Amino acid sequence: MNQITIPQFELVYNSLSFGVAAMGAATLFLWLSRSSVAPAYRTAVTISGLVTFIALYHYLRIFNSWNETYTVVNGTITETGVKFNDAYRYVDWLLTVPLLLIELILVMRLSKEESTSKSIQLGSLAALMILLGYPGEVSADSTTRWIWWGLSMVPFTIIMIQLFGGLKKAIDSQPESVRGMVGSARLLTVASWCFYPVVFILPMIGFTGGAATSAVQVGYTISDVVAKAVFGIFIYAIAVRKSEAEGYTG
Amino acid sequence: MNQITIPQFELVYNSLSFGVAAMGAATLFLWLSRSSVAPAYRTAVTISGLVTFIALYHYLRIFNSWNETYTVVNGTITETGVKFNDAYRYVDWLLTVPLLLIELILVMRLSKEESTSKSIQLGSLAALMILLGYPGEVSADSTTRWIWWGLSMVPFTIIMIQLFGGLKKAIDSQPESVRGMVGSARLLTVASWCFYPVVFILPMIGFTGGAATSAVQVGYTISDVVAKAVFGIFIYAIAVRKSEAEGYTG
Numbered sequence: 001m002n003q004i005t006i007p008q009f010e011l012v013y014n015s016l017s018f019g020v021a022a023m024g025a026a027t028l029f030l031w032l033s034r035s036s037v038a039p040a041y042r043t044a045v046t047i048s049g050l051v052t053f054i055a056l057y058h059y060l061r062i063f064n065s066w067n068e069t070y071t072v073v074n075g076t077i078t079e080t081g082v083k084f085n086d087a088y089r090y091v092d093w094l095l096t097v098p099l100l101l102i103e104l105i106l107v108m109r110l111s112k113e114e115s116t117s118k119s120i121q122l123g124s125l126a127a128l129m130i131l132l133g134y135p136g137e138v139s140a141d142s143t144t145r146w147i148w149w150g151l152s153m154v155p156f157t158i159i160m161i162q163l164f165g166g167l168k169k170a171i172d173s174q175p176e177s178v179r180g181m182v183g184s185a186r187l188l189t190v191a192s193w194c195f196y197p198v199v200f201i202l203p204m205i206g207f208t209g210g211a212a213t214s215a216v217q218v219g220y221t222i223s224d225v226v227a228k229a230v231f232g233i234f235i236y237a238i239a240v241r242k243s244e245a246e247g248y249t250g
Numbered sequence: 251m252n253q254i255t256i257p258q259f260e261l262v263y264n265s266l267s268f269g270v271a272a273m274g275a276a277t278l279f280l281w282l283s284r285s286s287v288a289p290a291y292r293t294a295v296t297i298s299g300l301v302t303f304i305a306l307y308h309y310l311r312i313f314n315s316w317n318e319t320y321t322v323v324n325g326t327i328t329e330t331g332v333k334f335n336d337a338y339r340y341v342d343w344l345l346t347v348p349l350l351l352i353e354l355i356l357v358m359r360l361s362k363e364e365s366t367s368k369s370i371q372l373g374s375l376a377a378l379m380i381l382l383g384y385p386g387e388v389s390a391d392s393t394t395r396w397i398w399w400g401l402s403m404v405p406f407t408i409i410m411i412q413l414f415g416g417l418k419k420a421i422d423s424q425p426e427s428v429r430g431m432v433g434s435a436r437l438l439t440v441a442s443w444c445f446y447p448v449v450f451i452l453p454m455i456g457f458t459g460g461a462a463t464s465a466v467q468v469g470y471t472i473s474d475v476v477a478k479a480v481f482g483i484f485i486y487a488i489a490v491r492k493s494e495a496e497g498y499t500g
Contacts, residue, residue, distance in 0.1 A: 031282060039286065039499070046282050054275050061267065081324035087264045095271055 004210030023056035026229035038248035041239035044106035048232035058092035098123035192227035254460030273306035276479035288498035291489035294356035298482035308342035348373035442477035
């Protein structure tokens with residue numbers, strides 16, 4: 001790991017703890033509210049809570065790993081020699097990113113065939129995107145990082161095009177009252193996802209040493225909270241609105 | 251244990267953590283979704299969640315055992331002298347493998363007599379298969395491993411024949427809309443189960459030292475996630491489809 005300062009250590013430490021609290025809270029809210037939506041939308045809400053639950057588990061692990069990597073005693077920070085495990089993020093994304101796309105597809109309530117085919121297609125592309133990003137993330141060499149970043153951007157771009165173009169028709173078929181919200185959820189996905197490739201290249205565009213390490217950790221944490229917890233609440237709100245429109249009274 | 255390299259250690263470490271997250275997520279999904287299926291299928295879904303829950307417990311134990319066996323400090327890996335406990339997997343299988351077969355039998359909703367007799371027959375064979383495999387797994391001697399592997403393959407083969415032949419008639423009696431899915435669940439069982447005896451013989455067919463140790467751990471983890479979590483979701487999907495076909499609206 002790069003040598004970092006105490007304020008940088010504390011910033012990451014507190015961000016990770018914020019991640020734990022946000023993911024835990026979102027999970028409980030979503031699962032407790034499951035019965036407030038019509039049965040047709042319950043799987044979407046259950047999966048939203050599943051995504052934040054998986055993230056909660058990984059944020060607890062990342063938090064512990066961060067604390068095992070450094071010790072702060074008497075105003076001095078020293079490395080313990082234990083390696084910070086960055087792989088937790090990738091294991092998390094491998095499980096949660098396909099599920100996030102499935103949430104969005106399920107809440108739209110398309111036909112069974114369309115839901116299944118879109119879930120498989122976008123889910124597989126998302127898994128491929130994560131797997132291609134990992135070899136770059138664990139490399140310290142800038143060229144290697146750029147190569148894997150570029151490869152990972154291929155499925156990323158296809159997913160973005162699908163979300164923007166492919167789902168446009170599906171959004172137009174949504175009831176009037178939720179069309180705006182579904183559109184916003186799609187925009188939130190696109191905007192929060194664009195954050196990740198930017199955070200990835202921070203160490204390649206001038207951020208060095210402790211600044212790079214802490215910027216990457218804080219950046220990913222904010223992105224994760226937006227893309228998983230905030231997005232999950234959005235999915236829930238859409239499900240509530242659609243349930244009401246369909247006459248569900250709870 | 252065999253001496254392993256840091257990348258091998260980390261690969262197993264991250265696979266085991268992936269196992270924990272996948273089993274935990276599957277358990278909660280299955281138990282939360284229990285009410286989405288007709289009462290007749292709830293036991294099948296509950297047991298599916300039970301299988302992944304038992305696996306969650308054992309993966310937490312295996313993960314901790316793995317970390318107690320090695321220490322990585324300042325880029326050097328050393329053995330602590332604490333033995334890695336492989337028995338957790340066998341205790342897990344002894345409980346979960348008979349339950350997995352019962353899940354599949356229950357979701358088919360055969361007659362009471364047939365369900366009971368098939369559950370007892372296949373469940374006992376599965377327990378016998380695990381018990382016969384264990385003495386081989388803990389032996390370092392190739393001949394001993396082959397003998398117990400061979401003995402364990404006897405109940406394994408009978409189960410496979412039963413699944414392929416004996417359940418064929420039962421599958422033909424399923425409603426049209428789920429016949430394909432039940433057939434796929436049966437195939438998924440057969441395919442994922444065939445993985446285990448292959449992983450078992452890796453150390454006997456040329457994989458040595460750290461490569462053997464890590465290949466066996468990663469192999470069993472992937473097999474477990476497919477045979478328990480993915481299979482459980484499959485059982486749930488079949489239960490949903492059958493509930494709908496029988497007019498259950500949730």
